[in-house]
Amino acid sequence: MDIISIAIDGPAGAGKSTIAKRIAKVKNILYIDTGAMYRAITLKLLENKIDPDDKEKVELVLEDTKIQFLNGNIYLDEVNVNEEIRSPKINENVSKVAALPSVRNALVKLQRKIAENTDVIMDGRDIGTRVLPYAKFKFFLTASIEERAKRRYIELREKGYDKSYEDVVSEIVKRDKMDTERELDPLKMADDAILVDTTGKNIDEVIKMIIGHIED
Numbered sequence: 001m002d003i004i005s006i007a008i009d010g011p012a013g014a015g016k017s018t019i020a021k022r023i024a025k026v027k028n029i030l031y032i033d034t035g036a037m038y039r040a041i042t043l044k045l046l047e048n049k050i051d052p053d054d055k056e057k058v059e060l061v062l063e064d065t066k067i068q069f070l071n072g073n074i075y076l077d078e079v080n081v082n083e084e085i086r087s088p089k090i091n092e093n094v095s096k097v098a099a100l101p102s103v104r105n106a107l108v109k110l111q112r113k114i115a116e117n118t119d120v121i122m123d124g125r126d127i128g129t130r131v132l133p134y135a136k137f138k139f140f141l142t143a144s145i146e147e148r149a150k151r152r153y154i155e156l157r158e159k160g161y162d163k164s165y166e167d168v169v170s171e172i173v174k175r176d177k178m179d180t181e182r183e184l185d186p187l188k189m190a191d192d193a194i195l196v197d198t199t200g201k202n203i204d205e206v207i208k209m210i211i212g213h214i215e216d
């Protein structure tokens with residue numbers, strides 16, 4: 001039987017991870033959150049006070065870093081970093097780190113390796129265009145800026161972070177700009193992806209629609 005690969009791309013707050021996680025459960029396949037991998041590298045650089053512009057040091061860190069997904073948790077050098085990677089500090093710095101060619105090359109390689117022998121649903125920005133261009137199923141999830149900011153705002157509040165809605169909006173606008181305008185693998189819908197606008201839709205509706213396409 002062929003390996004199943006499902007690519008879910010889209011901007012921050014479009015609902016990718018919530019939806020991909022649920023689909024992974026329904027289809028009993030592995031879920032890989034590639035954004036979490038960029039976040040984990042960002043955390044390591046910040047913890048070690050390494051300037052992302054210092055190419056040599058960044059490369060040394062990449063050679064000496066282990067990222068794993070175990071039971072839905074992300075481990076950085078054997079430590080569960082699920083919570084740390086969602087902090088405002090990481091949100092502010094991750095786009096810059098994710099634009100570095102050395103970081104992208106290392107993580108894309110790892111992502112492809114994971115998908116080589118396993119059925120997988122992977123979410124990110126470049127899964128359908130670069131990581132798994134041959135994926136059988138590709139979806140591009142989006143939503144209005146207001147709705148995406150509202151979701152992020154609620155998520156941050158629930159985690160106890162004190163940020164105003166206005167700050168979350170401007171951060172999302174800034175992150176969208178960096179992710180879509182960067183030179184290497186920018187956020188872009190693959191020509192053969194299905195566009196799913198989640199504005200005003202609840203999770204169940206979106207999941208039903210995506211599963212409908214997969215099982216067609």
Ligand code: DC
Pocket residue numbers: 012013034035036038039094095098099123124125126127175179
């Ligand atoms: O989906 P997220 O917010 O956790 O992603 C964090 C950052 O990582 C985001 O600014 C874009 C970047 N990213 C990327 O460049 N490529 C991916 N495949 C996934 C995320």
